[in-house]
Amino acid sequence: MSSNPLHRLLNPKSIATVGSGNNFMKMGTMHAISITKDGFAGTLYPVHPRDKSVLGVPAFPSVEALPETPDLAFLVVPSDQVVRLMEEFGKKGTKSAIIITAGFAEMGSEGSRMQQELNEVSAKYGIRFLGPNCMGIINTSISLNTTVMPYTYGPGSFGFASQSGTYVTQSIAYLAARGIRFSKAISVGNSANIDIIDALEYLGEDDQTKALSLYIEGIRDVQRFIEVARAITPRKPVLAQYVGGTGAGARSGMSHTGSMAAPDHLYDGLFRQAGIIRVHTIEDLYNYGNMLAVQPPMTGKRIGVLTNSGGPGSAMADSLERGGLEVPEFSEELQGKIRQYMQPHAPCGNPVDMTFDLNLEALAMQIPSLMLESGEVDGIVLHGAMRTGWLKAGYPHFKDFINKPLDEFLAALPDTGLDVVSVMRYGKPVIVSSFFGREDDCIEKYEDGGIPVFDSPEKAAGAMAMLLRHKEVRERLPLKRVEAPAPPVEANEIVAGCVARGEKNLDEHGSKQFLRAWGIPVTAERTAGSEKEAMALAEGIGYPLVMKASARDILHKTGKGLIHLDLKSADEAAVSYRAIQEAAGRQVPVIMYRMVKGDREFVAGIVRTPGFGPSVMFGMGGILTEALDDAVFRPAPLSEEDAAEMILDIRSRTLIGPFRGMPAVNSGALARLLHRLSIIPLAHPEVQEIDVNPVIIEGSEPVAVDALVIFNLPAKK
């Protein structure tokens, strides 16, 4: 186990609160009420300047006056008092703190200055803290709740960490109504000290937590995030929602927690690289996170569909196949066994549709057991199990027949005796869809027994897709660390020359020489300074060949008469040489190489994003690149193994295999190309951007046919 500060912070024996009093409408008091009322067995030490007791607990006039060193300091005070109080707790020996108070880095320069002071004082005393501008924590294993809302739903196995405090407070009743229980929930606020990566690491190590979800507005240390996540995700599912990717989302995140946001596609790649399953709604973050925590992992993709009505059955089957799962038709043998519980002619082939049949035992127990026993499915989704919810909804119509008030009628109902969650004994995922919630006794049994219930067939099917995503993550290769290598001498010289001359970019030829020095396959080209030289080179290269202008100020050549392809003779080469000079409007060097032929063109590159770092790009290339918009990103550096995975993330991934008579791409070579590109920004801080477009697949081999390397130097002119 690591020295993660949250192990200590989440498990205090004593908590000192400052800012809590006896007015229950004040925030500070609300937090303290949660500590006193929700079952925490440790000691509360309220610090209060006047009151002798707070919430019935003896209070102390100052931190210094506390009878022992509290394990945890909990501050809900005006922002200008926070630093002083942290100093006092530091002197007292307290090593963990939660700072609820807002008004720090999220509020501009004055707040940032205070946050800096806060960091200094906590460093001085070795205090690790959550916040400021957070909502506290919930640790259900010790019944500790420090948020402002009651949490009394018992311990769960779903871990949650959030850059929004609301998602661990305003939503608690929402979660309870869906049977979702936290193991631990952590609001990280501005993350001045403990951040969301610490929370991820902690929840990964926590045995009570079986799956976890992260709400993210910005990550500060991309490489640490990946390392921590990769150590967790093969064992434990991690979901994340990121909302900083759009203009308004980023603006909002900045003012909310002071987070730096990066474009959405970079986070797509970050999460892929980390093995984290990305979702786009808080609903999915909660519900699928909890589902992954309570359900067993999936071992195959064949799903049985069972329903008491056709629409939801069709919808589940359709959604499952959209999600990459299979809904196999059952064997005659299995259908025969199922049929004994069904109306005549009702479909048994998968989906199994009992039609409007209220035989709960068959729907919830007998048929699911047959399906799970058969070996023909790896999990089931089930719609329509219901009892009291349905009776309550129908009560207005039958009350005259039974002449009993609803409560009395329900109390008199015999227990069904059905242990509906016993279908979990097969160790395969079981997911339920229902239009009823916990007002139904069946639904309550399911949720409390670890079978999540979704309020639509499509969401239940979506849960299976999530389990499948996690299966894919489990089966990945482990992370291979990539160290920044020493740059090759030739590459260093090229960069040094540019730096010395203040040149902002390399020309095409220089860019390719630079890439070649890094082991990236480029066209073997020569440069001609005159027609005579060009004609001599042409004879040496042979035909067909390519001629292109190559100059540092010519960044884009397409459609300008500066590229002449597939020249088949000396005559054509001569004509082209002259045409290029004319198109350029001046004497330009011409590069010449053997024509590279291939119908598959990709693009690869490097971008640097402030606050995020360098990323590798790969996608469909050529002159239509922008229109095709089929590119994926991953944080750099990237091992060859991860690069190989990345290649298959593009929409047009079928191009990588054998395709219409073309051989499969040498994906090892392509992955190596991306890996090598990815280490360049580590070795050369001066490299701002690299654009390799196209990378043509000739036969099965990738060749960089055009390239541009841009430096982050101020241009001299």
Next chain:
Amino acid sequence: MSSNPLHRLLNPKSIATVGSGNNFMKMGTMHAISITKDGFAGTLYPVHPRDKSVLGVPAFPSVEALPETPDLAFLVVPSDQVVRLMEEFGKKGTKSAIIITAGFAEMGSEGSRMQQELNEVSAKYGIRFLGPNCMGIINTSISLNTTVMPYTYGPGSFGFASQSGTYVTQSIAYLAARGIRFSKAISVGNSANIDIIDALEYLGEDDQTKALSLYIEGIRDVQRFIEVARAITPRKPVLAQYVGGTGAGARSGMSHTGSMAAPDHLYDGLFRQAGIIRVHTIEDLYNYGNMLAVQPPMTGKRIGVLTNSGGPGSAMADSLERGGLEVPEFSEELQGKIRQYMQPHAPCGNPVDMTFDLNLEALAMQIPSLMLESGEVDGIVLHGAMRTGWLKAGYPHFKDFINKPLDEFLAALPDTGLDVVSVMRYGKPVIVSSFFGREDDCIEKYEDGGIPVFDSPEKAAGAMAMLLRHKEVRERLPLKRVEAPAPPVEANEIVAGCVARGEKNLDEHGSKQFLRAWGIPVTAERTAGSEKEAMALAEGIGYPLVMKASARDILHKTGKGLIHLDLKSADEAAVSYRAIQEAAGRQVPVIMYRMVKGDREFVAGIVRTPGFGPSVMFGMGGILTEALDDAVFRPAPLSEEDAAEMILDIRSRTLIGPFRGMPAVNSGALARLLHRLSIIPLAHPEVQEIDVNPVIIEGSEPVAVDALVIFNLPAKK
């Protein structure tokens, strides 16, 4: 108003039920209880063989014995009695029926035979009926509910028609819990007589219905569906969910309602063509359908975001921009006005984040009014308005302070006096997000006043995207009817020749001649039967030119040495001629045409699908077509106007405009090409499939460069 049979069926003055009795656990009785108990003011005539009264209403021993002709017959009887009863109702003069009974076409051949008899007897007497295998209807304008569950939530403006009965029964309590009220709901079952298109037409004409949703497992008459929908969708939003597109979904739909399913992408095109907004979940179908019914249409895409907590604000802003909406930064003036209601430093720029501030009046009234008055937004989304829901959730913590039971405490709460729905007076969409439901008095006020409340920020933002989709539909050109034209003489001759010879397809040259006869621009090509002929033709055509094998048995030429492009001289032409003969392994005719140059390649085509009819296809073309997977479909025929719209449905639509130095595509010419393709299957029933790939854009003009026409004739060999 049309003669749509549902006008009569949904508005009966009297209903005769057969199959209802006095055992409230029987389906037939449950349906009848709904008729008697939920407010219907008309007359019920139970037909019962023995009982003198049913549910306290005088019963009659036979249909014949009824004292008057009932407006509506309602049957819940064994399937073998349905035809006889319909005969009796026919004789009695009843013209509308609802047949709940299952066991017809969805159950195989015996059921299909009975359904046929049912059709015959109803035709004989002019009876129009819903079902069989349906769940009945709800007409809230006359408080008529014929489903098995209570519906007592009053009249709404949301129309619903469904091929699944569950979605108008099992889900009624689900809908009530979300404040969703039907205008009319129609379960069409097997649609043996009245079908979902009739239901669409009816709901389109119904004044009470302001928006409507369709749950679809298969449409039988694509052209009628489009015509009916196009007459409605510019006025009234229509949503649809289709679940028959996958293998298991189709299998399930077939057994469920006997529907023929077609591939998913065809339904995508059908809905686009119809102006129907497609959704993929029953949740969206209900919630967004109701939202569109109660909210005013959107007039612009600038959205204001207001929240009492940062996470939901960021999530709403992010989701809005993903959905195509704008979250503009507010003017200094507006920010100044808003700031007076905010904590110091809290963000006012949009999103407006009040932070954890419980000033409900500012959140629900004052700030929204400032935003809507300002002219700076076209609608707002709002998160966090809450009162009793929040107090109930927090009650366990503060009950000791107030010393009152919850009920008493809530009863003693003063009304806020806030008319939270008055913000609708600006006539702009207002959507609310909340983690609380109708247990909160604010949420109840919103929902009952026509402001939908979604249980996550992302869904609230998604509602705005739906309003924007409807705005786009409203702004479309009206449907232009396309009639099947008389085929051109030359085209007719080509087809007649093939039919006579039993040829299953045309060769490339023949295919292009056929398309040219239909006015589609193709390469101007000649055919050479010998090298000598080829050389003579080459001189006439000029260079660069193209040579290709063209033979009926050569369907795919790529990668086989049968296509030689960009031949620049007589020498190259001669070499190529011989190479083609060698690659073919026999003497083949060679077509020759001037090389068509262009970097933009599209694909166009025609496919016929059983039960769906012909469709036009358009997409990114060339040899990478399959890998790019960027194609869209529309049912044929297609007007030029609709074709122009279809062209912009591909993902790579930026290619249609000016692109990297290339001029904009002549989209009129491209639309004309698709329109002309689309009428071919109407004129030639023998044409099974047409594949035009590539259509190269030369300059700005589309030219069909390769083509294949396939007939639906049995191959002779």
